[in-house]
Each structure stands twice: as C-alpha cells, then as structure tokens.
Amino acid sequence: MSFENDIERQPLYVRLALLIVGWATAGVLLYLLSTFLPAAVLATIGVAAWVVVKLDRGSRSNESLASVLCTTTCFLTCVCAVALRVTGYHWHNDVLVRLIFVGVCLGAGLILLDRRADA
Numbered sequence: 001m002s003f004e005n006d007i008e009r010q011p012l013y014v015r016l017a018l019l020i021v022g023w024a025t026a027g028v029l030l031y032l033l034s035t036f037l038p039a040a041v042l043a044t045i046g047v048a049a050w051v052v053v054k055l056d057r058g059s060r061s062n063e064s065l066a067s068v069l070c071t072t073t074c075f076l077t078c079v080c081a082v083a084l085r086v087t088g089y090h091w092h093n094d095v096l097v098r099l100i101f102v103g104v105c106l107g108a109g110l111i112l113l114d115r116r117a118d119a
Contacts, residue, residue: 049108077103
C-alpha cells in the first residue's frame, strides 16, 4: 500500500485542508525567502514560474483541488499587480512585489502538482 492510495481515500475536506496548509506554509516560506535573496535570483525564479503559468493557461482538463487553488492564487496575484500599478510608488510597493512573486511561484507549484497528479 502506497502513500498516494492513502491520500486518495481521504475525504475531500481533509485533502483540501492538507493542501491549504501546505499552500500557506509554502507561501510564508517563499515570502521570507524573498526578503533575503538578491533581486537577480528573485527575477530568475519569478520569470521561470511566470513561464510555467503562462504555458499552462487554458490547458487544464480537470477541476482538481490544486487547479481550483491555483486559479484562486493567480486571481489574488492579479489583484496585487493591479494594486501595485494603480497606487504608484508608496511604502507598500516592496510588499506587493513580494506578494506577486509568492503568488506566481505558488501558482507554478500548484500547476506542477496538478500535472504530476494527471500523469
């Protein structure tokens, strides 16, 4: 018996709770990491994650939990991007840029998780 079979037998709310806890933990860790990494490294990671998100757009065949959470994450990332664009230069720009970075990375991670589950 494998670990994957145990997860598939769990009720939907348990799988969703585990996914949200992992998503939130990864988000906090990415945000903390973004405060210490140089801008060139952040830009490289951000561009790679953006490419994964852009290449996947519209190619989802199922509505898994990771797919729904990815759509929500990408929507919230777009809200942060619009807020950054509308507000101009203020003290919170650094926070918004970090949140956009985290959102793009989480979206790419959820896409890869969803693709791995499809395979």
